[in-house]
Amino acid sequence: MIRYASTNDKAESELQRKYMEKAAVYVTKLQESLGRSPKCCVVTFGCQMNARDSEKLLGILTQIGYESVENEEDADFVIYNTCTVRDNANQRVYGRLGFLHSLKDKKPHMRIALCGCMMQENEVIEKIKKSYRFVNLIFGTHNLFRFAQLLVTMFENQEMIIDIWQETDQIVEELPVKRRYPYKSGVNIMFGCNNFCSYCIVPYVRGRERSRDPKEIVREIEDLAADGVVEVMLLGQNVNSYGGNLDHPISFAQLLREVEQIDGIRRIRFMTSHPKDLSDELIEVMKQSDKICRHLHLPLQAGSDRILKAMNRRYTKEQYLALADKIRNAMPDIALTTDIIVGFPGETLADVDETIDVVRRVRFDNAFTFQYSRRTGTPAAAMADQVPESVVREGFDRLLKAVQDTARERAALWQGQVMDALVEEVNEQDDSLMTGRLTNNMLVHFPADRTKIGQIVPVSLDTCHGFYYTGHIPSQKDG
Numbered sequence: 001m002i003r004y005a006s007t008n009d010k011a012e013s014e015l016q017r018k019y020m021e022k023a024a025v026y027v028t029k030l031q032e033s034l035g036r037s038p039k040c041c042v043v044t045f046g047c048q049m050n051a052r053d054s055e056k057l058l059g060i061l062t063q064i065g066y067e068s069v070e071n072e073e074d075a076d077f078v079i080y081n082t083c084t085v086r087d088n089a090n091q092r093v094y095g096r097l098g099f100l101h102s103l104k105d106k107k108p109h110m111r112i113a114l115c116g117c118m119m120q121e122n123e124v125i126e127k128i129k130k131s132y133r134f135v136n137l138i139f140g141t142h143n144l145f146r147f148a149q150l151l152v153t154m155f156e157n158q159e160m161i162i163d164i165w166q167e168t169d170q171i172v173e174e175l176p177v178k179r180r181y182p183y184k185s186g187v188n189i190m191f192g193c194n195n196f197c198s199y200c201i202v203p204y205v206r207g208r209e210r211s212r213d214p215k216e217i218v219r220e221i222e223d224l225a226a227d228g229v230v231e232v233m234l235l236g237q238n239v240n241s242y243g244g245n246l247d248h249p250i251s252f253a254q255l256l257r258e259v260e261q262i263d264g265i266r267r268i269r270f271m272t273s274h275p276k277d278l279s280d281e282l283i284e285v286m287k288q289s290d291k292i293c294r295h296l297h298l299p300l301q302a303g304s305d306r307i308l309k310a311m312n313r314r315y316t317k318e319q320y321l322a323l324a325d326k327i328r329n330a331m332p333d334i335a336l337t338t339d340i341i342v343g344f345p346g347e348t349l350a351d352v353d354e355t356i357d358v359v360r361r362v363r364f365d366n367a368f369t370f371q372y373s374r375r376t377g378t379p380a381a382a383m384a385d386q387v388p389e390s391v392v393r394e395g396f397d398r399l400l401k402a403v404q405d406t407a408r409e410r411a412a413l414w415q416g417q418v419m420d421a422l423v424e425e426v427n428e429q430d431d432s433l434m435t436g437r438l439t440n441n442m443l444v445h446f447p448a449d450r451t452k453i454g455q456i457v458p459v460s461l462d463t464c465h466g467f468y469y470t471g472h473i474p475s476q477k478d479g
């Protein structure tokens with residue numbers, strides 16, 4: 001079903017608030033029949049965008065009376081916010097759905113919903129309709145803002161509710177959000193993607209690029225700052241093309257300048273940067289700023305010009321290297337991280353060696369390496385020369401070794417220095433330690449008490465353990 005929403009966005013958020021009140025009545029009824037407060041569990045697959053969407057889902061669920069729990073076993077309502085960027089993401093969802101089925105057999109009042117990128121694919125919907133009949137509600141990425149309304153429909157019906165839109169031009173502001181962390185938050189600055197890299201499903205499941213009004217973004221961040229947030233992560237599939245389609249176009253660098261002015265915000269991060277659109281203006285703004293973190297995630301994907309062209313990335317190996325050089329010259333302490341795909345159709349081991357050459361020359365601080373996954377409907381899926389698994393494996397192993405070598409070498413550079421860390425949480429293995437994040441995105445573990453969570457403290461980086469540090473907070477007299 002193709003649906004283009006046309007309602008005014010303010011009217012839409014008011015409408016959804018009415019549905020929240022209505023949904024709350026059903027949750028109260030459920031509470032009476034259970035004799036305790038109903039519990040919900042939101043499980044996120046995929047990227048930071050999905051994580052942020054899950055905070056919106058949880059905002060609505062807590063508003064209508066659900067209590068949030070970590071495990072599906074303890075929940076009366078479970079929602080999976082899915083990802084479909086690689087096939088293993090899909091397989092994980094199907095695997096866990098099998099497990100949910102067994103839970104629901106024991107707890108028939110349990111309700112199950114699916115949303116997110118995977119649901120935008122027809123064959124997924126067909127498979128769920130056929131093999132997972134116990135799912136109560138399915139919706140996609142474009143109508144997430146209608147969640148309250150969809151919940152009401154779910155409570156009022158016994159059969160499976162499916163509502164998937166092909167596109168939307170709506171950006172609905174002012175719906176409740178429940179943040180995972182009190183001190184940091186993601187902030188969407190744009191939705192969708194127009195780049196159509198030939199391997200990638202995202203433009204098909206997230207729709208066309210739409211930028212949020214800068215005034216709305218600034219207002220949201222001011223509210224976050226007033227609520228104790230010190231670090232924001234600006235989110236978009238390609239933040240460097242932010243603002244181009246606004247009525248009054250502004251650049252991403254100009255947006256950053258405005259976000260920098262907001263009192264209380266101490267750190268600004270952003271994700272992701274497409275190399276083809278990274279401007280000199282952005283480098284300049286980053287260089288002058290003491291709030292923008294010294295970290296740039298700049299996906300390379302491949303180092304061979306032939307493969308880059310087939311991927312429709314619109315830069316060459318030399319252009320990428322020149323850009324990385326320019327960034328490192330402007331900010332020598334910056335951490336450069338990247339994403340790389342191995343096994344794109346037609347890629348040979350000689351092509352992978354070109355990628356490894358870029359890794360060695362740029363010396364990435366970290367790299368996420370992926371084996372190519374064939375996504376139905378993308379141009380690359382129809383390409384003739386898909387690479388055999390054994391060749392992919394060999395290239396992947398070679399690349400991984402190069403990546404680990406440079407990452408280890410870069411990590412060791414900061415040994416003995418004192419750097420600011422945002423204290424994020426109690427260390428998972430040892431609760432006398434806190435885990436903090438440095439401006440370059442590395443983690444450091446050090447003794448401190450939990451009252452420090454959410455604060456930015458200086459930490460001496462005593463010992464490098466490959467990809468993280470252990471350290472201590474220097475006393476005044478240490479200097």
Ligand code: SAH
Pocket residue numbers: 085086199200201202236237238272273274299301339340341370371372373374375
């Ligand atoms: N918008 C971001 C990336 C979003 S997807 C960007 O352009 O950088 C995150 C990463 O998943 C991509 O950078 C890419 O490395 C990887 N990826 C996307 N599609 C893939 C596929 N079909 N197979 C393997 N990896 C893929």
Ligand code: SF4
Pocket residue numbers: 193194195196197200201202203237238274
């Ligand atoms: Fe996918 Fe390319 Fe868009 Fe990133 S820029 S989301 S890799 S199409």
Ligand code: F3S
Pocket residue numbers: 045046047048049050082083084085117118202205206
């Ligand atoms: Fe996955 Fe969708 Fe993000 S496909 S990577 S969750 S945009």
